[in-house]
Amino acid sequence: YAKRQGRNTYKVFAPGMDAEEQTRLELEEGLAHAIARDELLVLYQPRIDLFQRSVVSYEALIRWRHPSRGLISPATFIPIAEQSGRIAEIGEWVMRQACRQAVASFGEASVSVNVSALQFRAKGFVETVMRILDETGLRPERLEIELTESALVDDRDQALGILRHLKKLGVRVSLDDFGTGYSSLSYLRVFPFDALKIDRSFVRDIESGDGSLAILEAVLRLGRAMRLRVVAEGVETAAQLDILQRLRCDEVQGYLFAKPAEPEALANFDPVTVFDTGRSVGPSRAA
Ligand code: C2E
Ligand code: MG
Numbered sequence: 001y002a003k004r005q006g007r008n009t010y011k012v013f014a015p016g017m018d019a020e021e022q023t024r025l026e027l028e029e030g031l032a033h034a035i036a037r038d039e040l041l042v043l044y045q046p047r048i049d050l051f052q053r054s055v056v057s058y059e060a061l062i063r064w065r066h067p068s069r070g071l072i073s074p075a076t077f078i079p080i081a082e083q084s085g086r087i088a089e090i091g092e093w094v095m096r097q098a099c100r101q102a103v104a105s106f107g108e109a110s111v112s113v114n115v116s117a118l119q120f121r122a123k124g125f126v127e128t129v130m131r132i133l134d135e136t137g138l139r140p141e142r143l144e145i146e147l148t149e150s151a152l153v154d155d156r157d158q159a160l161g162i163l164r165h166l167k168k169l170g171v172r173v174s175l176d177d178f179g180t181g182y183s184s185l186s187y188l189r190v191f192p193f194d195a196l197k198i199d200r201s202f203v204r205d206i207e208s209g210d211g212s213l214a215i216l217e218a219v220l221r222l223g224r225a226m227r228l229r230v231v232a233e234g235v236e237t238a239a240q241l242d243i244l245q246r247l248r249c250d251e252v253q254g255y256l257f258a259k260p261a262e263p264e265a266l267a268n269f270d271p272v273t274v275f276d277t278g279r280s281v282g283p284s285r286a287a
């Protein structure tokens with residue numbers, strides 16, 4: 001109701017265009033030059049193997065340092081990039097940065113890159129991945145792409161073709177935000193994933209008695225049966241970590257260990273200290 005009111009008042013000043021639309025348009029225009037003006041950056045968040053107690057990969061998470069609006073979250077601008085046809089270009093930029101960074105400073109750890117549905121389906125996606133691997137010299141096994149179910153809903157045959165091609169190269173594939181969205185279990189049967197990332201809402205509510213714990217247990221059992229690694233996202237407390245360890249979750253990721261950060265800030269990060277003290281020692285620079 002408030003929104004409708006705001007919209008109506010605004011229309012007096014900008015006929016046919018509300019505040020939200022104006023912002024969207026401004027961001028859309030800005031995105032056209034964001035790469036050339038060096039405004040995009042990639043932060044990395046470690047993924048920790050609970051058995052090895054070490055960092056096995058880093059997730060690449062994009063940010064936009066907007067000249068007047070400050071740091072903009074991908075939740076805001078990725079949908080705009082998708083709608084305005086810029087996602088393939090931006091996605092390619094992120095993947096190249098991430099692969100370079102992995103070669104330069106991640107040792108043997110992998111890097112995972114979020115790939116949006118439109119980027120995944122765009123003509124030449126697999127060729128682009130091959131070119132980037134070739135250019136950067138990253139071994140394909142060290143690259144993982146994270147897809148959400150939205151990338152797989154229409155035209156399953158096309159999606160399966162792309163996935164199989166990637167798998168043949170040696171690239172790994174994970175299903176992100178598992179448990180939200182369409183959540184058809186048949187995806188697990190049809191598509192050759194290497195890992196499932198359980199959405200952080202389940203981790204957040206793990207102690208609330210609302211069924212999140214039961215769902216996590218079931219997903220972990222499913223993962224073991226199907227030989228998929230299961231990654232819990234959004235681990236923020238020692239209590240959540242403790243439960244996930246008892247459930248024999250494979251990997252965790254979350255603020256308890258580290259927030260997404262610049263690679264330099266992650267260089268000295270050792271997850272062992274978090275296991276020992278239960279306190280976060282990760283880079284505290286919020287992003
Ligand atoms: P995602 O791939 O599910 O990434 C996880 C999000 O959870 C990230 O938000 C991360 O910063 C946040 N997170 C990690 N640990 C915690 C925690 O302990 N607590 C809380 N509250 N949050 C945590 P971020 O970086 O804002 O990214 C949001 C989404 O934007 C991502 O969700 C992904 O879907 C999308 N995204 C990010 N980078 C890219 C990109 O390069 N390309 C595309 N297509 N999408 C991207
Ligand atoms: Mg992700």
Ligand code: MG
Binds near residue numbers: 177
């Ligand atoms: Mg996720």
Ligand code: MG
Binds near residue numbers: 176177
């Ligand atoms: Mg997400």
